Amino acid sequence: MPMTKTFTQDELIRYIYHETSDQENKEIENALICDDVILEMYKKLKNTIKQLDKIEKSPSDQIIDKILDYSKSVNLNSVRR
């Protein structure tokens, strides 16, 4: 049985953010199936990153209105000059 390559957390982070090559993807996915330690490490990182996705905040409507009003007030010709 071929040995599974060991991966570091940094490599898993790159994998989660889709920054690994096709070859690396294959190797990591193979490791995730065969190695419980890697799988556990991956789950923890993935879960933390998933949580970060949920904390996006929205600015107030007032500030958005101000931005849109500013845009409308901008005179196209005066800016281009």
Add this chain to the structure above:
Amino acid sequence: MDIKRISDSKLVSLYGNGNEEAFEELVNRHKSRIYTSVYLIVKDTYLAEDLLQETFIKAIRTIRGNRYREEGKFLPWIMRIAHNLAVDHFRKEKRYPTVILEDGSKVFNTLEFSEDSVESLQIVKDTHERLKEFVKELPDAQREVLVMRQYMEMSFHEIAETTDVSINTALGRMRYALINLRKKMDKYKNAYDQNIYPR
């Protein structure tokens, strides 16, 4: 034509020709991501809104002034403006901000739970609020990389170039940020559970 289906690059082009609806769509599409990035850097909701406004004003002037040259890459471009403004702000102030919560208070309160917090929705909300605080508490270098990768969608290569470090250093900072957050969330969760289910 459904404006929500139009690409950023096309919206920028339409807006450059005076289409305000296109600009409104760009603002609505990206306001939360930009605002969250700035907020997690400056840690103050009011200042983050000021910087968001300043960011869009710069974008308006650039696009309307026909000086926008990064077609198809609107989000990274405007994120860079926002990030630079946030960093410039601290260079001018020469100080690090205190942590200001959304209700205006400056402290990270000890864990207190009301009756309502037992409700699952409230728990989720509390957890997210706490996570925001934990992100804000990260060391500057770790928080910077985390915000750039997670919210500004910059690659580790771009982050390394922007922050003038190696890719390995950028990755290491991200790793420590995630480990720190994980530890804090686990600790918070345990405290939460013990408060609700005392032994």
